[in-house]
Amino acid sequence: MTTIDSTLLNHVAIVLMEPKFPENIGAAARVAWNMGISRLIVVGSIPPDRERMAMMATHKAAHLLENMEFHHNLETALAPFSRVVGATARRGRQRIPGKNPRDVVSEILPLLPDNEVAFLFGPEDRGLTNDDLKYCQMTSSILTADFSSLNLAQAVAIHCYELYHGVVHCRKDTAPSPGLATTFELEGMYHYLEETLSSIDFLQDKSYDYYMNNIRQFLGRMQLSSKDSSIIRRICRQFLRLQGQSVAKKE
Amino acid sequence: MTTIDSTLLNHVAIVLMEPKFPENIGAAARVAWNMGISRLIVVGSIPPDRERMAMMATHKAAHLLENMEFHHNLETALAPFSRVVGATARRGRQRIPGKNPRDVVSEILPLLPDNEVAFLFGPEDRGLTNDDLKYCQMTSSILTADFSSLNLAQAVAIHCYELYHGVVHCRKDTAPSPGLATTFELEGMYHYLEETLSSIDFLQDKSYDYYMNNIRQFLGRMQLSSKDSSIIRRICRQFLRLQGQSVAKKE
Incomplete structure (x- = not known):
């Protein structure tokens, strides 16, 4: 038998953005539990119906629903995570090219010991919007025939399966990863x-989203550590402070 | 973009043994279609409710339900297939050791050009029985935490996903496989x-199933061709004929 470092999966959360059918949350909870993942987060306007969720979860996964986090706001829900993977079937021009779940998981596994990772899934009918995807450093696309879209719980199932499979078969001697x-x-x-780039008129109404999305993608790929992000933030703050002084001088 | 030899998947069928909930057949149809598989077979006592199936299938997978084969008997349903993979979570003493779906698919892919392959799934509550499994040359077990059992449609989803992933990434230069x-x-x-081994009192009531299951597993692993099976059958028939004569002589 393979021994499994199942504690690794304690660093993974399944995040469902505005799911329409509570049954799908239940089915996602069940398969997450099947695959050793126990953190489930739902983002929406009203808390989902408990009974309809429980119907699909089986009693063994009931504790996932009891401990389920509920947030009104995606940014708050994702705040503790240092890696966010967005599951998407669609490929827009503004989108980060999606890798397949297997490759995504092989990149995520080395991060797990030192990072909290969220897998984010959009609503059943429309998937994740570009606005949701701006929090994602990676996207994961399950290749399907005719680019058809999967049932939500099955998309969750395939990702959880890849994660569990990866953890079971991953080598113990992979290099430790930095805390992102x-x-x-x-x-x-x-x-x-944003404030800094706006202050120098680099970001203007028309191209605002275009540039910010590209900058997010670019910095997202860089796997910034806490320290890196803090340095960039401090540079910007310092720049803004000086600029404030120079504006004050001019006036 | 990868070009996909999707015709390979025309040789794959999803076979559901006595599913309890028509919704699960619908969900299985949807994900089979998502993954380029269009042959769906259901075995049961009464044909499943069309409306409840359709609810979970989406309109794009409706033709899978329309063309769905329905059989009362598993042996008849499996008759055209030369490779049957049984999906099972349980591990009994009589069971063929289950491989994981990924390894199963990598063994199945080279067979697809020349063979019809069935993936067989048991009912939601109890899975496949030993009696169902006797038609299987391989079993496939999705590893789960605590050996928990998956939702039927999700087990189908993971197998279909592995098949599609396998076909997309398989190398074109694999050696052709024999017609089994x-x-x-x-x-x-x-x-x-059976008749031959009974006639020499090798198979007796107590050990009948034990020996026949082992013989089935042993011959199942051998990947017998049509010709091989025909030769074995003819040897047995010839043996029985001679024995009939010698019995007749003795009488």
Whole structure:
């Protein structure tokens, strides 16, 4: 028998963005539990119906629903995570090219000992929006025939399966990974960066999203540590302070 | 973009043994279609409710339900297939050791150009029985935490996903595989083998199933061709004929 370092999966959360059918949350909870993942987060306007969730979860996964976190806001939900993988079937021009779940998991596994990782899934009908995806450093696309979209719980199932399979078969001697900046730290950094780039008129109404999305993708790929993000934030703050002084001088 | 030899998946069927909930058939149809598999077979006592199936299938997978084969008997359902993979979570003493779906698929892929392959799934509550599994040359077990059992449609999803992933990434230069004996041919052979072994009192009430299961597993692993199975059948028939004569002589 393979011995499994199942504690690794304690660093993984399944995050469902505005799921429409509570049954799908239940089915996702069940398969997450099947695959050794016990952290489930739902983002929405009203808490989902408990009974309809429980119907699909089986009693063994009931504790996942009891301990389920519920947030009104995606940024708050993702705040503690230093790696966010967005599951997407669609490929827009603004999108980070999606890798397949197997490759995603092989990149994520070395991060698990030192980082909290979220797998983010969009609503059943429309998937994740570009606005949701701005929090993601990676996207994961399950290749399907005719680019058809999967049932939500089955997309969760395939990702959980790849994670569990990866943990079971991963080599113990992989190099430790750095502690990456969390969404909370990254969003703080982006906030200062936006303000700074706006202050020099680099970001203007028309191209605002275009540039910020590209900058997010670029910095997202860089695997910034907490320290890195803090340095960038401090540079921006310092720049803004000086600029404030120079504006004050001019006036 | 990868070009996909999707015709390979025309040789794959998903076979559901006595599913309890028509919704699960619908969900299985949807994910089979998502992964380029269009042959769906259900075995049961009464045809499943069309509306409840359709609810989970989405309209794009509706033709899978329309073309779905329905059989009362598993042996008849499996007759055309020369490789049957049984999906099982349980590990009994009588069971063929289950491989994981990824390894199963890598063994199945080279067979696809020349063989019809069935993936067989048991009912939601109890899975496949030993009696169902006797038609399987391989079993596939999705490893789960605490050996918990997956939702039927999710087990189908993971197998279909592995098949599609395998076909997309498989190398075109794999050696062609032989045409294997179908379930129809194998069952014909086993029938004669049973009769022959009974006639020499090798198979007796107490150990009957034990020996026949082991013989099935042993011959199952051998990847018998149509010709091989025909030869074994003819040897048995010839033996029985001679024995009939010698019995007649003695009388």
